[in-house]
Amino acid sequence: MGTDSRAAGALLARARTLHLQTGNLLNWGRLRKKCPSTHSEEEFPDVLECTVSHAVEKINPDEREEMKVSAKLFIVGSNSSSSTRNAVDMACSVLGVAQLDSVIIASPPIEDGVNLSLEHLQPYWEELENLVQSKKIVAIGTSDLDKTQLEQLYQWAQVKPNSNQVNLASCCVMPPDLTAFAKQFDIQLLTHNDPKELLSEASFQEALQESIPGIQAHEWVPLWLLRYSVIVKSRGIIKSKGYILQAKRRGS
Numbered sequence: 244m245g246t247d248s249r250a251a252g253a254l255l256a257r258a259r260t261l262h263l264q265t266g267n268l269l270n271w272g273r274l275r276k277k278c279p280s281t282h283s284e285e286e287f288p289d290v291l292e293c294t295v296s297h298a299v300e301k302i303n304p305d306e307r308e309e310m311k312v313s314a315k316l317f318i319v320g321s322n323s324s325s326s327t328r329n330a331v332d333m334a335c336s337v338l339g340v341a342q343l344d345s346v347i348i349a350s351p352p353i354e355d356g357v358n359l360s361l362e363h364l365q366p367y368w369e370e371l372e373n374l375v376q377s378k379k380i381v382a383i384g385t386s387d388l389d390k391t392q393l394e395q396l397y398q399w400a401q402v403k404p405n406s407n408q409v410n411l412a413s414c415c416v417m418p419p420d421l422t423a424f425a426k427q428f429d430i431q432l433l434t435h436n437d438p439k440e441l442l443s444e445a446s447f448q449e450a451l452q453e454s455i456p457g458i459q460a461h462e463w464v465p466l467w468l469l470r471y472s473v474i475v476k477s478r479g480i481i482k483s484k485g486y487i488l489q490a491k492r493r494g495s
Contacts (some may be wrong), residue, residue, distance in 0.1 A: 251293075252455045258291035261463065263488040264337055266298025269481070300483050302473060303341030310482065312338060313345040314471040315386070315408075317441050318352060320464040326489070330469045331374055333487050338471065346371065347384040347408060349437070359388075361395045372402040384408070386435065390420040397428060407432040439442040442468050447490065465490045 255261065265271075274276050279480055316330050327348070330444040334343060348367055364385075371383045384406030385393065393407055394462055407425065409417060411434050425432045467488045473483040 249425040250352075253460050254288070254291050254370070255455060255458055258288060258292040258493050261488075261490040262290065262292050262294075262333070263353075263490075264292075264294035264299070264449055265485040265487075266295040267300040267483040268298070269483060270298040271295070298485075299337065301337075302483075304339075307340060309476055311344050311474045311476050312340055312342075312471065313341055313347075313474070314405050314469055315347045315349060315437075317349045317470075318367065318466075319442055319468060320352075320371045320466055326376060326467045327367050327370040329489060330467050330487065332377055333489070334469055334471050335379065336481075337485075337487060338473065342378055344470075345382045345384065345406070346380050347372075347386055347406065348394050349386045349441075350388070359392060361392070361399060364392075364396060365399070368396065368400060372400065375402045382406070384431075384433075384478075386437075389426050390418065393421065395423060397430070403428070404430060406433055408433045408435045410435055410437065412436060442488075447488075462492050463490050463491055464492065 314334050351363055353363055374380045382405045385404050386408040388407050397403055407430055447465040448460040469487045475482055
């Protein structure tokens with residue numbers, strides 16, 4: 244194990260929370276991946292920040308109005324709605340903005356054989372509504388809801404969903420009943436090609452073990468993964484895109 248891996252392992256062994264940030268993936272072609280820390284190996288922070296620092300690219304305040312900042316949040320191993328606020332706060336901090344223009348939440352994880360219900364969505368949606376009311380987010384949307392699920396959420400919610408993503412790989416064409424409902428209530432239907440499970444606990448632990456041999460990877464649980472994109476409005480060009488992840492040690 245190299246010096247960097249030993250240092251990372253020593254820090255991770257004492258930390259309780261792990262934050263991973265990719266920075267702008269568009270910059271990765273000319274960068275060497277690195278996991279730096281402002282702490283020396285003798286200091287053991289409770290929250291370990293790991294980022295590709297030279298790829299981090301904050302938005303110029305003078306250009307903010309020209310950019311659309313969007314995010315999609317994937318809840319992985321957390322049953323706490325506070326994950327929603329943590330993810331949005333971190334995204335705003337990473338990008339240097341006060342507000343995200345749009346946040347879509349992927350369907351939260353549920354047990355095998357259980358159908359997604361309004362009750363599964365409510366705690367996360369309530370936190371998104373709070374973030375809209377506090378002006379941290381402009382618009383909020385959903386992903387992979389059928390007509391019945393979207394209608395139930397729309398009728399219950401105080402802040403209505405303005406969009407719903409549909410994975411065309413699973414249905415080929417937009418379901419007519421969903422299309423009619425979305426048109427009636429001015430909900431934009433978008434498409435996506437994300438896998439059903441973008442990140443699992445097992446795949447995260449496997450990647451952690453490969454990166455830092457000897458670490459007790461099974462002790463770590465990913466809570467959420469947020470993917471963001473910054474698009475130049477006038478040209479539709481992607482200026483920045485990246486991922487942010489939060490994981491916690493079991494029992495912490």
